[in-house]
Amino acid sequence: MKYDISVKKIEDENSKIKAIATLTLGDAFTIKGIKLYEGEKGLFVSMPNYKRNEPDSHGNEYKDICYPITADFRKEIESTIIDKYNGINKNEPEITDCRVGTFEKDSLVGLASVTLDDQFVIGNIKIVNGENGLFVSMPNYSKDGEYKDICYPTTASFRNKISNAVIEKYQEVSKNKEQNRSQNEPENDRPRHKSR
Template sequence: MKYSIRANEIKGNEKQQGENASHLRGFATLIIGNDFKISNIAILESNEGKLFVSMPRYKSSDKDEKGENVYKDVCNPITKEFREELYDNILDAFEKAKCADKTEEVKSQEGTEMPSFSVSVTPFEREGSNIRGLARIYFEDCFIVNNVSILQGKEESLFVAMPSYRTKQVDENQKAVYQDVCYPVTKELREKLYGELISSYQEAKDKMETATQMQAQDKVVVNVVQPERETPFR
């Protein structure tokens, strides 16, 4: 799979907050093809002084044995081979950025082809929410993007929301501003990807509704009452 990586070092005066802040050494951005961007990839240093890669994560509703929320990857490699290749290249780009004292870019290979992908969508509704489905995107069977949402707008129209995080900024209405963690950066991929997600949602929803109707029909017991025969007059 064609991709490029941009990495930069976090300087001592660039204070960070949040989980793993004291171990944070840098950030990386992954661009799949020239079309899909993943930001907020963290480069951390362990207590033993070893660098490692942490993909963007979100706090799930699942709990661990201590009753604390479990964090899950927003996106990640799904094969051992690609994970090792990608993480090695991210750390390599980071080391080069440290030496050059600037953002460094590493490319896996040249090419302009749009990355191939597939999607899976599960209809999902929650009371009081405009979420209508949850989706995953698979790039070339080696990288997955989770936590993609299908939302319903005010005019009943459907749209796609990519995974995002809450920033410290607020808009003109003093509401929190959210920033996408990963998203298509070209019009061509955005239209193709979002169209496929909406289409897959509609198809999955239709199948679910059909299955529900068939189950309901199976439970209906039709009692056929036989008319009483008239007793012959004697």
């Protein structure tokens, strides 16, 4: 079954509930309020439920309102929720190519393109040298003096992955450009080192 899960972390560190998940089945049916708890044995998932008037024959105080009926699908959903909570996204595309052109125009020092899974290209990614060093700005446009994103990563981990790939490639290209420049300098123009 096709499904999508989103996870929202709970900011209160003292809460036993670590995150709330939303599960959408086949782009047609959504289940909200799936809770991720921190227990004595680690993280566990609790489907939406209600408290019974009295425990059932197995001693369960709570009854799930909606739930997977196979152990395999339950395990898959639970592991996906825990992975997403931990910042792991198995559906995250791979960065299969990164290209960078360098130049200097005010604080803009380069433009990059990133290819995802050898199937989709994101171009016009800006490399900016700001007060705190290099950073990446995804494609955007200006409307009424306000910048609007055209496309962007939906998770912090994937944003970091793209930023790191672009900045590493920029540094590699800049280093190669500098080496080529020094190799192509005429012998007379090279700085001379005094011998001791």
